[in-house]
Amino acid sequence: MIEKLIRSEIRSFIPYNANQQPYKIKLDANESPFNLPLKVREKLSAFILENPQLNLYPDTDSIQLRQALAEHWDADEQGIIAGTGSDQLIQLISNVFVGTGDKVIYPVPSFGMYRDSCVIAGGVPVQYLLNPNKKFEYSKETIIEGYEKEQPKIIYICNPNNPTGNIMSREDIMEVARHCRNSVIVVDEAYAEFCDVTVIPYVKEYENLLVLRTFSKAYGLAGIRCGYSISCRKLADAINLARPPYNISSLSQYTAQLVLSEKEEIRENIAYLIAQRERMKGELAGIKGIEVYNSYANFILVKADNCSEVYKRLCEKGIFVRAFGHASLLAGCMRISVGTYEQNTIFLDELSTICYNN
Template identity: 50%
Template structure:
């Protein structure tokens, strides 16, 4: 009976699933392998002992955090909206701009929450396939044609793209923003710290552009849930109209501000992971039957025979990676988050053993 009461367009919706199982090494969710620096943990402890207390509501505007972010990005603080992860901002943007039957366009495969939130809002998701035979190449002309033909209200570009790892050039992003001026263009830069570019510099130039950033990847705070958008003040104001009251906790605001101010230490960790990504790619290239897709993020997508079986064998050995074997496009792929050298070495040892022994017997 309950199923019959659910909106028809949501009845077949598959929720985003994050498996919580015991592990030795967790390389399945693109999280940072690093814990908080001791200095920040100490400051957080002092806050819990001597701060205003958690019985008081947080600053509804995330004022101090927005000031810190605005100074770094050289924008006005009223051009920034803070949310509980960039996921919340994706949902808010779609809610603001997308009505029943209106189109949302994005490349595919990409982050699944664009589709899920579009369906929740009653919108129509439109997927523009990436070319799997050419390392999931992004075709900008086809994409622009689709956006304008479908009269898309919102466009999402995950850059670098999750899960493929590819990157769209700033030149192509600017073309999309300019030539699709009747659409809101959202550039989701959850992994941009691990490449060399950002579209934030275009925000003051184009009123239809929104850039999303997160603390969940490069800034160690996946468990704190904090992200933010940078856009013109008009879009920011519309998002703020429907942003839930007190949406970001006092602790999250404080810890995000403290982490962001430790730029030297954060940049050192980012450079370390970029180096480890290269080392991991080099090692994977030496393993027969493994194809590596180019990555500009903190993960690597690979194509391998019997991806589902390999994923299950790794799980038995306590190593979690992201298995795409049930996906119609990525069915022969797995995604590996870049960990520390020690974590990557353990993964490579177990993965090689599975390839060289178990898989050869099939």
């Protein structure tokens, strides 16, 4: 009986199922391998011991966090919204702008929440293809053609793109923003710290431009579920219409503020992971049966001969990566998060052994 009550358009949804089995090395979720900086942990401990006032609701507007972010980015505090990860912000954007029959265009392959949030809001998702035969490159012409044909409320660009790792140039994104004036251009920069490409400075010029960022990747705070958007005030005011009260916990707000103050250690961690990414790309390219896609994020997409068997044997060794099964554009592909030197070395050695023994 319950199934009949579920909206028909979401009956086919598959709940997200993270791999929670015991593991030796976890390289499947694009998490940082680094713990919180020691200074941050000490300050967080002191905050909890002193009086965190967890019996009270948190600041519903995340004022101090937004002030810290505004200073960090030289941005307008009133154009910043904090959310429970980028996921919540993506859903809020759809809830505000997408009604029954409204269209949203988004890249494929990419982050599944762009499509799902549109469907949940009652909209019509329309994909634009990142061609695997062209190394999943973005095409501004393809996006603009989609805009002219579909007249979407929202256009998504994931930059760098997850799971392919490629980027769209700043110039091409801005051309899309200039041309597609009647759509909200959402640029998801969850992994942008690993390529140093951002369009955040341009939100002052384009009222239809919104940038998503997160503390989950480069800052190593996936466990606190905190992301944010940066846009002009008018766009932020619109999204706040659907934001629930008290959406970020007091501990999450405070922890995010603390890591923003430890910029040097975070920069060192990012530089370390970029160096490891480049090392892994080179070594993966030398392994039999492995095709490597270029990446500007903290992960690498590869295509493997007999991928399902390779993935199975890695799991048997307690090494988790993300496999995409028979997904049409990603068939035979695996996404590997960049870990520490030691983790990456173990993974590369095991993968090499598996591939050469196939």
